[in-house]
Structures are given as structure tokens and as C-alpha cells.
Amino acid sequence: MSGLLLSPHGQSKNGEVSSSTLSVEAMFQQIMTAVHKSNTEIAELRQEYQQLKIANAALERQVREQVQSGAPALPSHSPPLFAPTSPPAMWVPSPQPNGEKDISNINRELDGFWVVVPAGGVGSRLWPLSREGHPKFLLDLTQSGRSLIQATWDRLLPLCSPSRLMIVTGQVHAAGVQSQLPELQYHNLLREPSPKDSAAAIGLSAVVLARRDPAAIMGSFAADHMISGDEAFLTAVTEAVATARHDYLVTIGIAPSHPATGFGYIRLGEFLGLKEAPNARRVSQFKEKPDARTASQYLSTGNYRWNGGMFVVKAQLLVDLLREHAPELHAGLEKIADVWEDEKKRDVAFADIWPTLPKIAIDNAVAEPAAVAGKVAVVPATFGWDDVGDFGSLSDLLPAERNQARILGNPSLVLLEQVAGGIVVPAANRLVACLGVDDLVIVDTPDALLVTTRARSQEVKRIVKLLGGAGYKGLL
16 A cells, blocks of 8 residues: 555654644545555556456467467567577577576675686587587576576676676687676686686686785686575585685585486585584595496485585685696696786787697596595585586476476477477477477577487587588588
């Protein structure tokens, strides 16, 4: 109910004393005025509802007539995230925050904490959606209106200001990243001349950051992962930062929901007994991707977590660990960092040094040997996580009725009859019709069509390897 209500003692609802005490008659008149206004507003809402109901009935009748007269008319315009242009399906050209859940207004900024987001990899298991020119982190794969890298930015912004958020990406993707993240400061966009795996990317950010802020604590979070449970995520990162202040390389362990064979595992050790990080434990051991039987055994013990590739550590400590465990990589990165602020000299250093750097993951280069020395901690977390590694995992993130196929895109472009499971991506703006097929992956783009099964969706990379030799290098 709108309007200001006063108590018989001359106070407003918010407790402020009025300038004069109203008489009973005046109070009654004010109440009746407010009631009348509310009734008027309700009447207007009812009228709008009736108008919408009539419009909806007319639309249903129009659709029914089209179906009865023949094939339904396809939309004359392209859905905004599936336009058959270049770059194609699900490209997010600019920020679209309106109407989306925004946690960036939750201020939980951590003193001295910098965020580093490695944005690399093509995501070849998601071909033909994800390609070299527009990899999966630049795509909206959840129909939220935000690409994966934009969602990562939104998720981390409460913990640090944009001035302390760095992106490491390939030179070829730098323009796309900058266009999607206009708040990203130019000097915080680190451009790799070519892919070198995670140790080089994260190591580069560490040596540059250690010079800018010797006391910095950095957190590395991939640009293309899906996370649900924002509060649990922020809490886990806060604990990881507190643990890193005690000179640990800290990872965040994901509670496994099933015996996955596509992820590495972390074996939990003893609690560290830190007051400000009560859940922090020592990492007993990193485990490579197991087979199904071993993964089931891991889950049965309750003592293992998925390795999601998230690390929090003092920048200088990571530099020291690189010097100790990956001296060749460390030496090359230090030479590049020496000339980082001079763009011309940096380009020369990249051309001379970057191709010679070893290609190795940060886990193998630093985390695993440091764990043997007892220098790695883990904060077990409860938030949901998925690396969106293939169409099988992507389909699990999309809503659907039980035993129905998932649709990523415009549902009016998909006709299903006696179809169970699977995922259909109608990204070519044409009808996709399926009859009596179960658990298929169908990805239709303007220049390529992929058909496989969910069970073999992790093998799409094999098709990608064949493209160049078959004369389709332009589709990579």
C-alpha cells in the first residue's frame, strides 16, 4: 500500500515524529486516500493482465493455424546469440548485464588480493561451436546473456577491484576479451604470442605482478569454468587467501558429485589448524585422471576432492617455486618481465624467448613437487563446479524435462519425436528434426554439422585433428 501512514502518537512508520499531531478524522481521511490509490493500481494491473491474456490467446491461435495449415513458419530473424555470421554461434559481442544475477555489488574485497584469469585453450571438444578464433570462454553456453569469461569476471569482482584483475590470453583473442570486458584495464591484459599451457601463462602473471606489488597474493581462476553457489565460492576463496598468507600454495578442492574420470583428484591431508581458515588442510597428494574403478574408490573414502585448477598464492612465493622446480621456465619468464614495461623490448623478448619456454601445466611444474615438500594446502569447497569440457557435460547444465533432449538455442528450431536425452544446438537458424534417436549430440552451425553420441562426446577432439588433413583447416 502506498502513501504515508501515521500512528495516533504522531509518528511515521519509520519512527520520525510529525510536525503536528493529526486528528482522528484526518488520519482516517489519509488512510482512505491510500486505500483508494492502491485499489486503483490493482485495477490497472488487472486490466493489463486481461490484455496480456487476450494477446497470448491470439498468439496461440495463430501458431495453431500455422501448424494446421502446414509447416510452421521459421522466425525471420536470428536469435541474438545464434546469428549465422562470423564469429558464429553464441558469440557475445558486448556485455549484457541487464536482468542477470549480479554479485559484483557484494563488496568482500580482500586486502592485497589480485585475481589472474588464464583465458586460453580452444575447447576443441566443443567444436564446431568453440574454435580457434572464438573459443568457448568467449561464448554464452548457458543462455544467460553472459559469456563464460564475463561470468568469471562477475564472480570474482566482489573480491577485488578491476584495477587488480588481470587476464592472460592469446594475442589473437585479446580484442575479443577487451570488447567483452570493457572495465578491464589495458595494462592488466597480458597477451601471450602463442599457447604454452598453464605454467607459462600463470608464471608470466606472477613475475609481472611480483614487480608491481611485491606483497601481492594472487588467485588463478580459469575463464571457462561454470560455478554455482556464489556465496560458497566467495567463502572458499577468502579462506584460501587467509591460508596463502601463511606461505602455502593453496588450491581449492571441489566436492565430487560422481566418480569422474576426466578430472584430476586431490588427496586430503591433516588440518592446518588455522583460526582464520578452519577448513584448510595440507595436500597429501595430487592424483592424475583415474579410471572409473579407481575414481569410485576415491569417492568411497570421502578423502578426495576434484582438482579444479584454482590456485591462490603469494606472487613472490610462486616465483620462488618456479625458480626451484622449473628453472628453465623461470629464467625465461624473468627475462621477459625485466623489459615488460617497454612494449618494444617486450615484443622482442617474446619473439626471442617465448618459443623456447617449456610447455607444461602448472600442476606438473610446481604444485606436485611442492606438495611432496609439504608446501601445498587445500580448502575443501561445497560450491558446484564444471569445466564444461564437452557436450555431455554441457547438456547437464541445461534445463529440460526428464528424459528429454536439451536444447541450446532457439527451441522453435527443434522438432523432437520419441527422443530421449542428448543435446541439440540449432546454431544455423534452420530447423533440426529428430525422430526416434536417443542421447545424440547434434550441433548445427552455418558451416559445419556435428553428430555424435553423448557417450563419445569427449572424443570430438579426434574430429578436430582430422580437419586440417582433410582440407578443412579454415573450420578449426
